[in-house]
Structures are given as structure tokens and as C-alpha cells.
Amino acid sequence: MQGRESSFRVVHVSDTHLAATTYRRHGAPAAICRSNWSIVADEIRALSPNLLVHGGDILFEDPDDQASRLYARSELDRLGVRWRTVPGNHDVGDGPPDPVFGQTVSPERCDAHERTFDATPWVERHRDWTLIGINSQLFGTGWAAEDDQWAVLEDAASAHDGGSTALFMHKPPFLRRFDEPDASSAAVPPEARKRLRRLVETGPIRLIACGHRHEHRVCMWEQCAVVTAPSTAFSLHEGTPPFAGDAGFPGAIEYEFGARRLHWRLVAPDGLTRQDERFFAAAPSPRLADAIAGRT
Numbered sequence: 001m002q003g004r005e006s007s008f009r010v011v012h013v014s015d016t017h018l019a020a021t022t023y024r025r026h027g028a029p030a031a032i033c034r035s036n037w038s039i040v041a042d043e044i045r046a047l048s049p050n051l052l053v054h055g056g057d058i059l060f061e062d063p064d065d066q067a068s069r070l071y072a073r074s075e076l077d078r079l080g081v082r083w084r085t086v087p088g089n090h091d092v093g094d095g096p097p098d099p100v101f102g103q104t105v106s107p108e109r110c111d112a113h114e115r116t117f118d119a120t121p122w123v124e125r126h127r128d129w130t131l132i133g134i135n136s137q138l139f140g141t142g143w144a145a146e147d148d149q150w151a152v153l154e155d156a157a158s159a160h161d162g163g164s165t166a167l168f169m170h171k172p173p174f175l176r177r178f179d180e181p182d183a184s185s186a187a188v189p190p191e192a193r194k195r196l197r198r199l200v201e202t203g204p205i206r207l208i209a210c211g212h213r214h215e216h217r218v219c220m221w222e223q224c225a226v227v228t229a230p231s232t233a234f235s236l237h238e239g240t241p242p243f244a245g246d247a248g249f250p251g252a253i254e255y256e257f258g259a260r261r262l263h264w265r266l267v268a269p270d271g272l273t274r275q276d277e278r279f280f281a282a283a284p285s286p287r288l289a290d291a292i293a294g295r296t
């Protein structure tokens with residue numbers, strides 16, 4: 001218990017896909033997203049971490065859905081826990097090379113997220129650990145905001161004084177390996193992956209905590225753990241290759257950042273309902289129907 005009390009505890013929740021109660025489509029799946037969130041929210045209150053990090057895709061689907069944005073903000077405020085966010089592709093639109101559902105990242109959508117929640121990049125220092133949160137949808141845009149974010153990231157990830165760094169972002173840096181060349185909406189673009197890899201291999205980044213894939217996975221790259229949080233809302237009916245098949249279970253991750261150590265565990269309270277993403281294809285909005293047809 002001594003180690004637990006002296007450590008900095010973070011709950012990382014991702015891909016909650018919350019919709020305001022008036023959401024006009026996908027009523028039943030959206031209700032499951034909300035009820036699962038409610039169960040996880042009770043668990044977060046019970047755990048009472050030092051910090052909650054929402055890893056993105058806080059909105060159900062539409063990055064311009066301001067009603068759901070306000071609803072999600074009110075849900076975070078009801079936790080009674082200090083929180084931070086990093087935006088997901090359904091919050092601010094998606095970056096290159098292949099935006100999900102054709103929802104493209106824009107400065108206006110990033111501003112809307114930051115006005116309602118908080119701004120990225122953010123940096124916090126707690127004893128031996130530096131925590132950084134960034135907007136992974138900026139990677140590959142070439143915007144000044146991307147350059148500024150790299151500067152903050154590279155500065156915070158190098159000036160460590162013997163400590164360690166944890167990076168929170170929505171998208172995973174890779175699907176299988178840091179040296180893979182793949183370009184898709186499932187992970188950050190290849191150029192950003194190369195630059196992150198250099199930081200990981202030469203600096204103190206010991207954790208990359210991400211989401212987006214709606215499945216819990218852990219990969220090690222040298223001394224860095226890449227931990228993908230599950231979604232609380234729904235999973236994928238086929239896992240990320242090469243792990244085909246099972247959709248996984250909803251939940252969240254609890255971290256304990258201690259002196260020269262890092263522990264994590266899956267948080268999966270009783271009562272969560274399992275569903276997968278096929279409801280989008282089963283009852284899509286017209287815009288989503290076009291997007292899905294074009295992608296399959």
C-alpha cells in the first residue's frame with residue numbers, strides 16, 4: 001500500500017463516444033455507450049485518481065455535434081476528479097492520410113474542442129514523471145500548430161533530469177511495430193511514427209498511452225510500453241491484425257506512476273454491455289452510409 005499511496009494515479013479512459021440524449025440516430029447503441037460510461041464513471045469516482053485523462057473520441061460520431069460536446073463536458077465535471085483530455089478524430093476530425101468517415105481535422109473543430117474541454121499540448125510534472133498530452137490528428141497536417149506541438153513534445157521528452165515521460169494521445173503510434181511503413185487511419189502517419197520512434201529510442205519516453213482502436217493491447221518497443229486503452233462504448237468485431245477475431249471488452253486503464261516504476265491494470269467493472277461497431281453500417285446516417293460504402 002505504501003507504494004500506491006506515494007504514486008501518482010491516473011485513470012485513462014478512451015473512446016467513450018458520448019451522445020446527448022437528443023441524439024437523432026443510433027439511439028439504442030448510443031444509449032449503451034451512455035450506460036457503459038455511467039458505470040465506468042462510478043468506478044472512477046470510487047478509485048478517486050489524482051487525474052483522469054480522457055484519451056479522445058469523447059463524442060459519439062460527429063465532430064460538429066456541439067450538443068454532445070456540452071453533454072460530455074458536463075459528464076466530466078460530474079466526476080469530482082481533476083481531468084484533462086486529448087482530442088480524438090471524432091472530436092476534431094481526422095488527420096492525413098485517410099480521414100475516418102471523411103471527417104477532416106480543421107482549426108475550427110480543434111478550437112471547438114479546446115473551448116469546451118482543454119487545450120493540447122499539455123505538460124504536467126509529478127516527481128519522477130513528466131506527463132504530456134497531444135493532439136495526434138495534427139500529425140501530417142503541416143500546420144504551424146503541428147510544428148509547435150513537436151517543439152513542446154521534443155522539449156518535454158528530452159529535458160528529463162533522469163526522470164521518465166508518459167505520452168498520452170488518441171491514435172497509436174503503430175499497429176505492430178515502430179518500423180512499419182503502413183499509412184492508414186488506424187495509427188499516426190509514417191513520418192510522425194519515425195519522429196516519435198527517434199524520441200522513444202533516444203529519450204525518456206517509457207509509456208505511450210493511446211486509444212482509437214477500441215481494443216486493449218500492450219506492445220513493448222525497447223524500454224517503452226505502448227498501451228492501447230479499450231473503449232468504454234463499443235469494440236471492433238475484428239481485432240487489429242495480426243490479432244484477428246475477438247472484439248475485446250469495454251473498460252479503462254488505471255496507471256500508478258511511482259519512483260522509477262510504472263504499473264497499470266485494466267479496469268472493467270461489472271455490468272458493462274458489449275457491442276461492436278457494426279451498428280454504424282446497420283443503421284447509418286446518409287453521410288455515414290456513403291463513407292462506409294466507399295471504404296469497404
Ligand SMILES: [Fe+2]
Binds near residue numbers: 017
Ligand atoms: Fe473511437
Ligand SMILES: [Fe+2]
Binds near residue numbers: 057088089170212213
Ligand atoms: Fe478514434
